Amino acid sequence: MNFLRIMFYKMILLLLPVFFTAISVSYTDANDTCVECHKNIKFINQNRVLFDYYRTWINSTHEIEGVKCMDCHGGDPTKSDKKKAHKDNFSSLTVTDRFYFEKIPERCGKCHKAVLKNFTESEHYKVLLKKGTGPHCSTCHGSMNADVYYTSVISRSCENCHNAYTKNLPAVAGEADKILHRINVAHVYKRWVLIDYLDKDPVKVEEIITLYKNVAESWHTFDFEELDQKSQDLLNKIKSLVSRGPLARK
Numbered sequence: 001m002n003f004l005r006i007m008f009y010k011m012i013l014l015l016l017p018v019f020f021t022a023i024s025v026s027y028t029d030a031n032d033t034c035v036e037c038h039k040n041i042k043f044i045n046q047n048r049v050l051f052d053y054y055r056t057w058i059n060s061t062h063e064i065e066g067v068k069c070m071d072c073h074g075g076d077p078t079k080s081d082k083k084k085a086h087k088d089n090f091s092s093l094t095v096t097d098r099f100y101f102e103k104i105p106e107r108c109g110k111c112h113k114a115v116l117k118n119f120t121e122s123e124h125y126k127v128l129l130k131k132g133t134g135p136h137c138s139t140c141h142g143s144m145n146a147d148v149y150y151t152s153v154i155s156r157s158c159e160n161c162h163n164a165y166t167k168n169l170p171a172v173a174g175e176a177d178k179i180l181h182r183i184n185v186a187h188v189y190k191r192w193v194l195i196d197y198l199d200k201d202p203v204k205v206e207e208i209i210t211l212y213k214n215v216a217e218s219w220h221t222f223d224f225e226e227l228d229q230k231s232q233d234l235l236n237k238i239k240s241l242v243s244r245g246p247l248a249r250k
């Protein structure tokens, strides 16, 4: 019986993205001239880079959550004429653009408030504003698909700036690797805890979601001393819950 119930929730969790994609695709197709025009496959030949931006957005978490081109770029998604649709300034290389690199954190932070708050406290943000050498959101997450990268990809991205040659904290990539590994393991366990407690104990479910979110968000302070502790606590807590559930008893 338990097994069937677990399988049922598992199916729902797995299928949710499929449903949402189906809904949001039909919705954007009907209403959004940005998507309507940018998805044209003629761009594969005419302007490959342009098409690739569209392709990274489609099926991304943002697309699934209904975050449209306009939500990040501005413009007028009701106009089919390119000039009218592109009414805002669109080049991320000019200071007046909303995606001038220094302004990216603020932009993303309109929706990701807790991440922005943590990030603005980091040395990375200060160096970004002062010298332009610190990373911003898109340095790590890409422009718009907003991947949460695998551990190995992330530590490699740190090594772009933190390595023996630059002498800028070369040990940091290794530390990031350790902490991210814990967060990732916690992420996997979290799914099982959610399935397990979904109907039994919604308060517990809420508690775990909050705890996980708190650690994932405070990652952006890059305060590794604190994160070392916090990530270990998170993992212990989640593991202890799993060991009491039917999953562990099986």
Ligand code: HEC
Binding pocket: 033, 034, 035, 037, 038, 047, 050, 069, 070, 073, 074, 075, 076, 077, 078, 079, 080, 081, 082, 085, 086, 090, 091
């Ligand atoms: C009728 C087609 C069409 C529509 C509608 C359209 N675009 Fe574009 N867009 C293009 C083309 C073609 C380019 C390539 C550069 C150019 O030709 O201006 C482009 C370029 C861009 C760029 C890159 C900036 C640049 O100057 O290269 C962004 C960002 C962009 N579009 C976003 C949007 C958004 C957001 C919307 C909706 C509000 C939108 N587009 C609507 C065709 C369109």
Ligand code: HEC
Binding pocket: 034, 035, 038, 050, 053, 054, 057, 062, 067, 068, 069, 070, 071, 072, 073, 090, 091, 092, 093, 099, 104, 138, 142, 143, 144, 146
């Ligand atoms: C979550 C926010 C977000 C969404 C949603 C988003 N973009 Fe972007 N996009 C960005 C950011 C940030 C950049 C610029 C960062 C950079 O320079 O790499 C960018 C860059 C681009 C560029 C290259 C612009 C340039 O200056 O060269 C194009 C083209 C583009 N986006 C098109 C689109 C289209 C079309 C959509 C919808 C199908 C879309 N974007 C949705 C955030 C977003």
Ligand code: HEC
Binding pocket: 061, 062, 065, 067, 071, 072, 104, 107, 108, 109, 110, 111, 112, 137, 138, 141, 142, 143, 144, 146, 147, 148
């Ligand atoms: C209009 C609101 C909005 C804007 C602007 C926005 N996001 Fe998001 N983003 C969301 C929502 C909603 C989600 C899904 C729920 C969540 O994870 O918080 C999300 C999820 C994410 C995720 C998690 C992806 C995953 O697979 O779990 C990352 C990373 C992310 N966004 C980065 C960015 C970056 C970087 C920018 C700026 C370039 C940005 N976002 C701009 C609304 C937004």
Ligand code: HEC
Binding pocket: 104, 105, 106, 108, 109, 112, 115, 116, 119, 124, 135, 136, 137, 138, 139, 140, 141, 148, 149, 154, 180, 183, 184, 213, 216, 217, 219, 220
């Ligand atoms: C130096 C790299 C780096 C920078 C800069 C960065 N992030 Fe992240 N971000 C990460 C990593 C690594 C994770 C994955 C932690 C995890 O597994 O949840 C993450 C996770 C996230 C998540 C998902 C959190 C969750 O609930 O799982 C969001 C949303 C996000 N970042 C948004 C942003 C925004 C917005 C900015 C800019 C204000 C930003 N990030 C800057 C590396 C970075």
Ligand code: HEC
Binding pocket: 122, 123, 124, 127, 133, 134, 135, 139, 140, 154, 155, 157, 158, 159, 160, 161, 162, 168, 169, 172, 173, 176, 222, 223, 224
């Ligand atoms: C675009 C370049 C760049 C990237 C990519 C980058 N950093 Fe940094 N980082 C810097 C700079 C610049 C400093 C400031 C060093 C200084 O104080 O002189 C810094 C400082 C730090 C510090 C010290 C913070 C403090 O409070 O003193 C940590 C920790 C750190 N980075 C972790 C990371 C991690 C982890 C990653 C990968 C997920 C990463 N960085 C990616 C440029 C980068």
